[in-house]
Amino acid sequence: MMLQDFHDVTIELLTVLQDQTIVERDERIDRIMQLLDQREELLSQIQPPFSAEELQLGRQSMRLNQQVDQLLLLQKQEIQRDIKELNQKKKTSNKYTNPYENLSTDGMFYDKKK
Structure with missing residues (x-):
């Protein structure tokens, strides 16, 4: 009975998504x-x-699937937030290691004395 197997896997997926013990x-x-x-x-x-x-x-199964969709969306948002934080930390860290990297060199002075 494939529908019963699908329902069981959906319940297991919902359990994994709700389980906060998996660190x-x-x-x-x-x-x-x-x-x-x-x-x-x-x-x-x-x-x-x-x-x-x-x-x-x-x-x-359809009702459970709606819960799964919501939890997957939350998981995705959490991952996106962590990626954004990581990129911000990387940018900040890079400014400390090379503070003069983004300096503009468009203002130059030429000495015309002979």
């Missing part, structure tokens, strides 16, 4: 990607006709 971001992102790939594969295998039980399970 290592790379590990968490890898697991999220695995589950998203698994869901995509299962989704392509789901074919009608559906029983009444499968329709109910499908509706539940």
